[in-house]
Amino acid sequence: MDRHLKTLHFDTILEQLMQHAISKQAQEELALLRPITNEALCKLKMAETTSARALLESCGTPPLSPVDNVSGYLQSALSGGMLLPGQLCEVARFASACRRTADYLKRGEGCGPLCVQVAVFGRAFADLTPLRHSIEAAVSEENVYDDASPALRNVRRQMNTLRESIKEKLNHILKTKKAYLADSYISVRGEHYVLPVLKRFKNDFGGTVIEASAKGGTLFMEPTAIRSLQEQLSLLAIEEDAEVRRLLYVLSGEVADAARDVRSNIQLMQQLDTIFAKAKYSAALRAVPAELHPGRRLVIRGGRHPMLPDESCVPLELTMEEDSDGLLITGPNTGGKTLVIKTVGLFCAMAQSGLHIPCNEGSLIPMHDRILCDIGDSQSIFQNLSTFSGHITNVISILNDASRDSLVLLDELGSGTDPAEGMGIALSVLQELWLRGCRYLVTTHDPQVKEYAARTPRTIAARMAFDRETLKPLYRLELGKTGESCALYIARQLGMAEGLLERAKQIVQQKGATSPCDQLRPVLPRPASTLHRQRPQGTDKVQRFTMGDSVLVQPDGETAIVYRPADENGMVIVQVKGEKRAVNHKRLRLHIPASQLYPEDYDFSIIFDTVNNRKAAHQLGRKHDENAVIIHREAKKEE
Secondary structure (H helix, E strand, O other): OOHHHHHOOHHHHHHHHHOOOOOHHHHHHHHOOOOOOOHHHHHHHHHHHHHHHHHHHHHOOOOOOOOHHHHHHHHHHHOOOOOOHHHHHHHHHHHHHHHHHHHHHHHHOOOOHHHHHHHHHHHHOOOOHHHHHHHHHHEOOOOEOHHHOHHHHHHHHHHHHHHHHHHHHHHHHHHHOHHHEOOOOOEEEOOEEEEEEEHHHHHHHOEEEEEEOOOOOEEEEEEHHHHHHHHHHHHHHHHHHHHHHHHHHHHHHHHHHOHHHHHHHHHHHHHHHHHHHHHHHHHHHOOEOOEEEOOOOEEEEEEOOOOOOHHHOOOEEEEEOOOOOEEEEEOOOOOOHHHHHHHHHHHHHHHOOOOOEOOOOOOEEEOOOOEEEEOOOHHHHHOOOOHHHHHHHHHHHHHHHOOOOOEEEEOOOOOOOOHHHHHHHHHHHHHHHHHHOOEEEEEOOOHHHHHHHHHOOOEEEEEEEEEOOOOEEEEEEEEOOOOOOOHHHHHHHOOOOHHHHHHHHHHHHHOOOOOHHHHOOOOOOOOOOOOOOOOOOOOOOOOOOOOOOEEEEOOOOEEEEEEEOOOOOOEEEEEEOOEEEEEEHHHEEEEEOHHHHOOOOOOOHHHHOOHHHHHHHHHHHHOOOOOOOOOOOOOEEOO
16 A cells, blocks of 8 residues: 555555455455546446445345355365365355345345345356255264265164164173272273273283273273174274265365356355445445546535544535635644545545545545645654655655646645745645646645735635634634634733743744734735736846746855846846845856746745735735835845
8 A cells, every 4th residue: 555545544444444344355355445546437336335335224234154265165176175064064154145145135126226236246146055955965064964875874873783782791891890990981992992990900801901091090991892893883984984085075076066156156245245344334434425526626515534433523514616726724733734634635535445435415526546645754754854854755756746636635834944945845836736737735834825825826725713712723624714823822821921922922023924813813815916027128148037936046056036137237136045135147047937836927925025014015005004114125245
C-alpha cells in the first residue's frame, strides 16, 4: 500500500473490513483492496456492496462457508491422495452450504430490485448434492460407517464376534487365576487384550508380556488361552483397514471427479464472502453508497470519520462545485482542520474501492486518478529528516505525481520553517496546483495564504468554528469564511497579564502581522486591488524582467522576486526575504517567469506590501481616514 493511503489510515479501514469476512482467502483479497480508477468497474463494485447490504436487511445473514481447507482437500484429491473421514465431512458441509446459499440468494431475487444484482449469483452454484450424499452415507467425522460396503459390514461383524469370545475367556481367567492378578479388569494395550498380572507370578500365569506398569510391579499379559483368537482378530483388522482405505479412496476420487464444480463453487463462495464483508462493514458503520461520477463536484452530507465514535464526531458538511479547484481551511490548532481533509481523502479512497461511506444520502464523490497527501510528521521521522524537510520532500514528490485528476491534501503547508519563507513556498505550491487544475484541500495558519483564497478564482476559503465563550473548538467547517489561531484572544480570556499581551501585540505588529481575533468579530475580506503586470520600457541591451519573476542574484545565486522592472539605468528592484533591493540587471538570471508562478491578474501586494499597508490602503479605499498611514520604504542600492 502506498504511503498516501496509509497516511489516511486506509490500511486500518481494510483491517476492520477483513474482520467481517469468513474465509482466509476472502480476507487476503480484501487486504489487497485499492481505489479503482476505472469508473465503470468502480460503480459495479459499489452497486454490489449496495445489493448485498439490501440482502442483509431483507433476508438476514447468508449461510456462507469457509473455503480455505476445502481448496487444499480438492488439490490433495486431484493428486491421487486419500482424504480422511473428517476432511470428507468438511467437503460435504461445504456442499451443503453451497445449496443453502443458493436457496438464500434465490429468495433474495424476490426481495426487491436492489437485491437482484448479487442475488443472481446463486444461479451460478453447481449442484454438489450427489457428492454430499455419497460422503454423508459412508463416513462420520471420526470413522467409516459399517454399512459403507457389504465387505466392511461382514468383516466388522466377525471382529465383534471374536471380541466377545475373547472377553468371555478373559472373564473366566479373572475368576480362576485371581491370586495372580494385581486387579480384576480387562484392558487393551496395543490392540492386544491383556490382564494385570503381579510380576512375581509372571512364569506361573502363562502368557505373553505386552507392557509393564511405570514402577514395573505389574505386567500386562496376553493369556495363552486367547492367543489364537487374538491372531484371528489381527488378521480381520488388516482386512478392515484395507476396506476402509478402499472406501476413502473411492470417495476421494468422487471429490476429484467433481473438481470443476467444487472449484467453481469455491471461487463463487469466496466472491460472495468478499462482497458480503463489505456489506456487513457498511451496516456496522451505518454507511450509505456515495454517487460516483467523472466530474469534479464533491458533496459530503453528515460525514463521520469511520475511526471516531459517533458521540464524539461532529458530522462534516462540505460542497465543492464543478468550478472549484481548491479549499483552504483555517482555524485554531486542534480545531479539526486535519480531520476534515483526512475524512475527505478517506471517503474518496473508500468510495473508489467499492465501499460505502459513513455519511447521509445525497453524498457525491468524484473520480480521482490518485490521492496524494502530506499530513503529519510520520514520513519525516521515518526518513530521519527535520519536520520541514520531511514536508518539503513529500510536497516535491506530490508535485511530480499530481495531475488534473488528482486529489491533493496538504496539512499546514509551509509550516516548520521561517514564516516569511514558508509563506512564499506555500503560495508557490498553491499556485502550481492551481495552474495544473488539481483538486486540492489545504490547511494553514498563515494570514497571507488565507488572503490568497479570497483573491484566487476557483478557490474556496473555509474555517473551523471556534466558541469564543468556552475557548473550545466546535469542529464544524464553515465555508466562505477564514479563521484565526486566536492566540492573543485565548491568552486574554485565560487571564494573561495585559502588559504581556500588549508587548506581544507590539511584537506582532512590528513583524507586519495582525490578529483580528482582538476585535471579537470576524474581519471581512476586502475586494482585491489588483496590480497588473507591466513590461519594462528599456533598450534591447537591458534584460527584460516582469513583476513577479523569480530570479537568481549573482554571484551567490540567492533567490529573489522582481518588484519593479529595470529603469533607464538598468537597475531592477527585487525583494529578498521581505527586503527590497536595487540590483543591476546584469547580476540577475531568470529562474521562473511570473507567468508560470501566478494566475492572471494576481494581486502582488500580497507578496510585496506589509499587512499594515494593505489594511491602510483598504481603509482609504473605503473612506478618508486621517489616521491611516501608508509607509513606503526605499529599496537598498548595491554598494
